[in-house]
Amino acid sequence: MKKYVLTTVMAVLMLMFLLPHTGQAASSGTKIVLDNRELANADVLTVNQTTMVPIRVVSEELGYKVEWNQSAQQVTIGSGADTVVLTINQGMASVNGALVSLTQPAMAQKQTTYVPLRFVSAQMGLQVKWDNAAQKVSLFTSGNPAGGSVGATTPGASDSGTLTPVTTPVGNMALLQAISFSDNRLMITADKSVTVKDSVLAGPNRILLELSNTGFGPAIGSGMSVGDVGTISADNADNVSQIRYFIPKSNPNTVQVVIDLKSANTYKLSKEGTSVFVALDKVTAPNTNVGGNGKKVIVIDAGHGAHDPGAVGNSIREKDINLGIALKVEAILKKNANVDIVMTRSDDTFLELKERVRVAKNVNADVFISIHNNSGSSAATGTETYYQRESSKSLATTLHKYILQATGFKDRKVQYGNFHVIRETNMPAALLEIGFVSHAGDAAQLKNEAFQQKVAEAIAKGLLEYLGL
Incomplete structure (x- = not known):
C-alpha cells in the first residue's frame, strides 16, 4: 500500500x-x-x-x-x-x-x-x-512526556511484545545496532559508548576489534548464537575481502569484528558518539575522521533491508532497489574531495529506524537522505519527496527537482511527512520516494541499472547544489 x-x-x-x-x-x-x-x-x-x-x-x-x-x-x-x-x-x-x-x-x-x-x-x-x-x-506521544514512571500501575502489566528478539544485556552491556562498510571505512554503532581494543594480525592479514561488555542488538544478532559468524561484504574495496562479526565462545561478553585484508594495511581508529570508525589508509590520500578537513558529511540511508523487504511488486523488492541506488550515489559522491559519505547500511542488513537516526547524529551529518520506493494500486505512479521540518524543505525541493527530471515519472510534489527518520534527525533531512514498485512501468525502470545510475546522479547533483559544492 x-x-x-x-x-x-x-x-x-x-x-x-x-x-x-x-x-x-x-x-x-x-x-x-x-x-x-x-x-x-x-x-x-x-x-x-x-x-x-x-x-x-x-x-x-x-x-x-x-x-x-x-x-x-x-x-x-x-x-x-x-x-x-x-x-x-x-x-x-x-x-x-x-x-x-x-x-x-x-x-x-x-x-x-x-x-x-x-x-x-x-x-x-x-x-x-x-x-x-x-x-x-x-x-x-514522545513530544508530550507523561511525567513519572511509565505504566507503573497500568492494568494489563503482563502484556508483552518486542519488535524483534532482543539480546538480554549483562549488567551495563552495550548492544551492537549496526555494522556497515563504505568508502574504505568500517562503521560500528552501539546503543551506548563502547570500549574497543584493536590488533593487527598476520597469516592471513586482518584487523581485529574487540568490543568489551558488548552484545548483539536485535537488528544484528537476530537468530545468531554465540559462535555464529555474520559477514559484511566489501565488494568495492581494493584491499578488503570481507568483514566478519561474532561473539566468541571463549568470551561471551565480547563482540569481535574482523576486517579480512588482502594485504597489510594501515588504518585509523576513531569514535564519534556511540559509533566506532576504522578508516583504512589509501595509497594516495589517507582518510581522516568523519567530516575532517572541513568536509561536508552526507548520510545516505537505504530504506528497509534483511527481513524487511519494504514494498514488493512486479518481481522486485523495494529494499534491493533502495540499496542499489544508494550505493550508486555513494560511488558518485566519494569522488568529490569536499564531502564525506556515511552509509547506514551497505548491504542487505537491517537497522531499526532509531538506529538510522543515531548514525546521522553520531557523525554530526550536514544532511541526511533516506531512499525509498512506493507501492499502491497498479495505476499509482510518480515521484515524491518528503520533508518534516521547515529547515529541511529547501533540501527536499532541490533534490526533487533533479530526481523528477531523471525519472520522468508523474510529479507527486514535495510534501510534508512525519516519518521517523526525517523527524528525529537534527539536520536537514529528506525522504525520497523514487517510483512505485506496484506500477508496471515504474517497476520496469527501477529494475534497470542505467535508470538507477541516472537517478543516483540526480540525487548527487541535488545534494552538491544544496551544500553549495
Missing part, C-alpha cells in the same frame, strides 16, 4: 481500527486520554489481566488509512518499516516483518476489534499511565 504519512500519534492508531461492520461495544466508563485530550466513545475491556482497547475511536477521529483482509481476519497498519499486522484470535503479531508473541491476541466483540494496549505502547514508544481512581488511561 502507499506509504502514508505516519505521525507520532501513529502509535495510537494501532489501537483503533473498525472491522467492516457497524455497531459499538457497550461503554465500560473508562476514559482514554491522548496527550491530555479525551477521546470520545472509548470502551476499554480487561481480558486475562490485559487491557484491551477498541480501534474505532482514533481511526474515526484522525482518519488514518488501514487495510482489512476479511478472509485472513487481519488488519495491516502503515507500510514498509512502519508495518504492524494483527490477526483476530492469533497469539502472534507481525511487526516490521518480525513475529512477536502476544499475551492476549486481538479480538472481535460486538462487531468491534480490540487490541492489547501495552503491546502497542511497547512497540511504538507510546507512554501509558493508569489512574485507578479516575478510571482513566492516559497515552503520551
Whole structure:
C-alpha cells in the first residue's frame, strides 16, 4: 500500500481500527486520554489481566488509512518499516516483518476489534499511565512526556511484545545496532559508548576489534548464537575481502569484528558518539575522521533491508532497489574531495529506524537522505519527496527537482511527512520516494541499472547544489 504519512500519534492508531461492520461495544466508563485530550466513545475491556482497547475511536477521529483482509481476519497498519499486522484470535503479531508473541491476541466483540494496549505502547514508544481512581488511561506521544514512571500501575502489566528478539544485556552491556562498510571505512554503532581494543594480525592479514561488555542488538544478532559468524561484504574495496562479526565462545561478553585484508594495511581508529570508525589508509590520500578537513558529511540511508523487504511488486523488492541506488550515489559522491559519505547500511542488513537516526547524529551529518520506493494500486505512479521540518524543505525541493527530471515519472510534489527518520534527525533531512514498485512501468525502470545510475546522479547533483559544492 502507499506509504502514508505516519505521525507520532501513529502509535495510537494501532489501537483503533473498525472491522467492516457497524455497531459499538457497550461503554465500560473508562476514559482514554491522548496527550491530555479525551477521546470520545472509548470502551476499554480487561481480558486475562490485559487491557484491551477498541480501534474505532482514533481511526474515526484522525482518519488514518488501514487495510482489512476479511478472509485472513487481519488488519495491516502503515507500510514498509512502519508495518504492524494483527490477526483476530492469533497469539502472534507481525511487526516490521518480525513475529512477536502476544499475551492476549486481538479480538472481535460486538462487531468491534480490540487490541492489547501495552503491546502497542511497547512497540511504538507510546507512554501509558493508569489512574485507578479516575478510571482513566492516559497515552503520551514522545513530544508530550507523561511525567513519572511509565505504566507503573497500568492494568494489563503482563502484556508483552518486542519488535524483534532482543539480546538480554549483562549488567551495563552495550548492544551492537549496526555494522556497515563504505568508502574504505568500517562503521560500528552501539546503543551506548563502547570500549574497543584493536590488533593487527598476520597469516592471513586482518584487523581485529574487540568490543568489551558488548552484545548483539536485535537488528544484528537476530537468530545468531554465540559462535555464529555474520559477514559484511566489501565488494568495492581494493584491499578488503570481507568483514566478519561474532561473539566468541571463549568470551561471551565480547563482540569481535574482523576486517579480512588482502594485504597489510594501515588504518585509523576513531569514535564519534556511540559509533566506532576504522578508516583504512589509501595509497594516495589517507582518510581522516568523519567530516575532517572541513568536509561536508552526507548520510545516505537505504530504506528497509534483511527481513524487511519494504514494498514488493512486479518481481522486485523495494529494499534491493533502495540499496542499489544508494550505493550508486555513494560511488558518485566519494569522488568529490569536499564531502564525506556515511552509509547506514551497505548491504542487505537491517537497522531499526532509531538506529538510522543515531548514525546521522553520531557523525554530526550536514544532511541526511533516506531512499525509498512506493507501492499502491497498479495505476499509482510518480515521484515524491518528503520533508518534516521547515529547515529541511529547501533540501527536499532541490533534490526533487533533479530526481523528477531523471525519472520522468508523474510529479507527486514535495510534501510534508512525519516519518521517523526525517523527524528525529537534527539536520536537514529528506525522504525520497523514487517510483512505485506496484506500477508496471515504474517497476520496469527501477529494475534497470542505467535508470538507477541516472537517478543516483540526480540525487548527487541535488545534494552538491544544496551544500553549495
